[in-house]
Amino acid sequence: MGSRLTHRQGFLLGSPRTPRATSSRPNKKLTILIGCDTFGPDVNGAAKFAERLAAGLVERGHDVHIMAPSPKGAPAVGIEVHEGQPMTVHRLRSWRWIMHDWLRFALPWDIRPESRRILDAVKPDVVHFQSHLMVGGGLSLEAQKRGIRLVGTNHFMPENLIDFIPMPKFLEQWAIRRTWAAAARTFGRAEAVTTPTRRAADFLEESTHLNDVHAISCGINAHHYTPNFSTNVENRIVFVGRVTGEKKLDVLLKAVARLDSALNAKLEIVGTGDLLNHHKVLAAQLGIAESVHFTGYASDEELRAALSRAKVFAMPSIAELQSIATMEAMATALPVVGANAMALPHLIHDGENGFLFEPNSVDDLVEKLTRVLTMPRKELETMKKASLTFIRGHDITRTLDTFEALYRGEHVVDPDPELTDD
Secondary structure, three states: OOOOOOOOOOEEOOEEOOOOOOOOOOOOOOEEEEEOOOOOOOOOHHHHHHHHHHHHHHHOOOEEEEEEEOOOOOOEEEEEEEOOEEEEEEEEOOEEOOOOOOOEEOOHHHHHHHHHHHHHHHOOOEEEEOOOOOHHHHHHHHHHHOOOEEEEEOOOOHHHHHOOOOOOHHHHHHHHHHHHHHHHHHHOOOOEEEEOOHHHHHHHHHHHOOOOOEEOOOOEOHHHOOOOOOOOOOOEEEEEOOOOHHHOHHHHHHHHHHOOHHHOOEEEEEEOOOOHHHHHHHHHHOOOHHHEEEEEOOOHHHHHHHHHOOOEEEEOOOOOOOOHHHHHHHHOOOOEEEEOOOOHHHHOOEOOOEEEEOOOOHHHHHHHHHHHHOOOHHHHHHHHHHHHHHHHHHEHHHHHHHHHHHHOOOOOOOOOOOOOOO
16 A cells, blocks of 8 residues: 555545544534444453443533444343443444453444444444444444544554464464555554554554554553552562463462562462463472462452452553553552563663563563562562652553543644653
C-alpha cells in the first residue's frame, strides 16, 4: 500500500473521510457504545480495562452500552453490574474457540447485522471499540456509515493470537502481517486511536503505518488496594495473570527452582489458563511443587490478599502493552521484577521500584529476585514507597478525563504518567 493511513488526516484505503461534527455542549452527558471482543466475566487485561472504563463513565452520569460476545453462547440484552455500576450489555451469540480454555467469539456475519440493530436502537454519540479483530471490525464499519464518532483502543499483540491458531511455523509471519493489515483498516476509520503506553503506541504506528496514536494508561483505582509496608513477610513471590504462553511462566518457575534453598522462597501463581496443568507438571519436574501454589481463578478480594502477603511481584511476560496486574502490585506497595520488554519498563524503574531482567534469561531473573529477597529493610521500604509514587500517575481519573475529551472531539495532550501531583 503506497499511502500512509492516518486517523488525523482522515484516510481509509486512500479515500477521504467525511469530517464529523463535535458537540457544541462539551459538558453534556453522552451515550457511549463500547464494543469488545472480551468483557466481564472474562478475566484479562482488555476485559478489566473495558469494565473499569465503563463503570467510571456510568459513575460520571453517562449512558453506557456494551456490545460483547455472550459468555454462555446465547444472545441477550439487559442490565449487568460491573465494578459496582449498572450498565446495558448487548450480548452477541458466541462460540468457544476450541484452542483456548475460555475465549468465545461472535461470527463476522452476525456482528454486522447486530451492529446495525444496536446502533439504530441506542443512537450513540460515540462508539469506542476495543479491538480490530472481530467486534471492532463490523461495529466500526456500521458506525462509520452513520457518521458516528469513532474511537479505537488497541490491546493486541501477535503473541496473544498465534499461540491459539494451529499453523505451521513458516506461516506465522504471514499471519501476523495479515492481522496488522486488518488493524490498519479498522483503526484507520477512527478519529482517535489509543493504546496504553508510548512504547505500545510506537509499536502500533510501526506495525500499521497509522500516525498520532495516543498513549493513555488503562488506569486503576489505586485506593482499592491496601499498601503493605511490612518487611517481615516470608520470601513469597507472586504472579497474577493468565497462565498462557506469552506470560513466560516457565522462565519464572525455572528461576524459582534455582534460588538459594536458604531463602525458603515460595511462589504463588494467581490465575488460570491453557497452560495451568502443564506448569503444574513442570513445577513437579523441577522439584519445587511444594513451594509453588497455583491459586487458579481468584476474586478481587482474593487477588488483593495474595498481593498483600507477598514480598515481590514477578512479571516475566514479553508481550505486555501495559500490565494492569503490575499496576495492582505497585498499588499494594510491592517491588516488581519484570522482563525488559514492551511496556514493562514504563512501570518498572530499574533500581527504584524494582528491577528489569533480560527477557527469557533464567539466570538474570534469579539474580534480580535474589536482590529483592535479600534486600536490607530500609532499601525494601524505599522500593515500596517508589511503587506507590509511580502508580499515582496511572490513576483512573486521568484516564476517564482523557477519554471523555476524545469522545467529545476535544484536543487532547496525552497525560504523562511520570508527572504526579504532590
